[in-house]
Amino acid sequence: MRNVDIVIPGLFLPQEICADACAGLPVPFLEKMLARATLQPLPENGYSCDTLEQWLCQKFVMERQQDEPIALVTLTADGMQPGDGYWLRADPVHLQMRRTQLLLQPDLVLGAEEAAQLCASLNLHFNADGLHFFAPSPQRWYLRVENAPEIVTTPLAQASGRGVQMHLPKGKDALRWHKIFNEIQMIFFDHEVNRTRETRGDLPVNSVWLWGGGRATGKIASPYERVCGDSFLAGAFARTAGIDPGPAAGDWTRLPALDGDMLVAWEGLQRPLLQGDLHAWRDSVLRLEQGYLVPLWEALRNGRVRQLSLDLPGARLGYRFVLKNNAAWKLWRLAKPLEKYALR
The missing domain is CATH 3.40.720 (Alkaline Phosphatase, subunit A)
Structure with missing residues (x-):
């Protein structure tokens, strides 16, 4: 070697x-x-x-894009093809209020059926906006949009355990994506999947973390x-x-x-x-x-x-x-x- x-x-x-x-x-x-x-x-x-x-x-x-295009790599590894859309990771997370901060907790133990139901609710709400969520792995979700947003995101590993406010998307389209982030929390707030999870003592999935966006540019x-x-x-x-x-x-x-x-x-x-x-x-x-x-x-x-x-x-x-x-x-x-x- x-x-x-x-x-x-x-x-x-x-x-x-x-x-x-x-x-x-x-x-x-x-x-x-x-x-x-x-x-x-x-x-x-x-x-x-x-x-x-x-x-x-x-x-x-x-190829250098606005973000490090991690979603394209893991999407392929998870058995999906990116086509010509723009993809973001949209990983399920738990946000915990601690004093004046919302702290991000990743690595939730989640079943495939739970992930499918939560993504279905997101797709029902955001379909008219051209946002489409996929969960080929219960722990790794993806969001496909047709047009690349002008945002820069923070990798999940870097935001883990930290206050989310300082790590939300930045850039020209940031306010729109902050609004989407808040809407997702509202959709999940009283979701049947989360009520069941809390009943059995599991943390609810009360948000997703958007990061690692990009468009396929070649091998x-x-x-x-x-x-x-x-x-x-x-x-x-x-x-x-x-x-x-x-x-x-x-x-x-x-x-x-x-x-x-x-x-x-x-x-x-x-x-x-x-x-x-x-x-x-x-x-x-x-x-x-x-x-x-x-x-x-x-x-x-x-x-x-x-x-x-x-x-x-x-x-x-x-x-x-x-x-x-x-x-x-x-x-x-x-x-x-x-x-x-x-x-x-």
């Missing part, structure tokens, strides 16, 4: 929480990689690298031979580009046979960090270390991998740590605890 890119949003923590989150965290292979690598800026190539969505759009050479690039990790989004890019999945965590029996480049996309740190769940963040770091970094370190040292790149996208500050196989033997570069990489 030639090169392995590892993208890990949410690895470096703010200084005020880093010491507690990283205390006693046994990640010696990650720490050795960081210590012996060369630090480089993340290349942009038309996209900034504030988010995993932007990083993937850059790597797979998605995306295939920069890797294999893609693996815990990221559904990276897997969707891989399926859309016709790329085979890579080895599962800890299963590296096929590694010597790979001739091209590979991507490991690890998304499991991002949402726990946004939700303030540092125990889940620690658990995810440990799974990354044992499932991928340990075997990749050994593959680098014995020459089966020529170069590892650890890409850490972040808001206005991204890092790339490049580790060639000869650098793995630079024992004088002493590892530092992960907490020493705290963001200031």
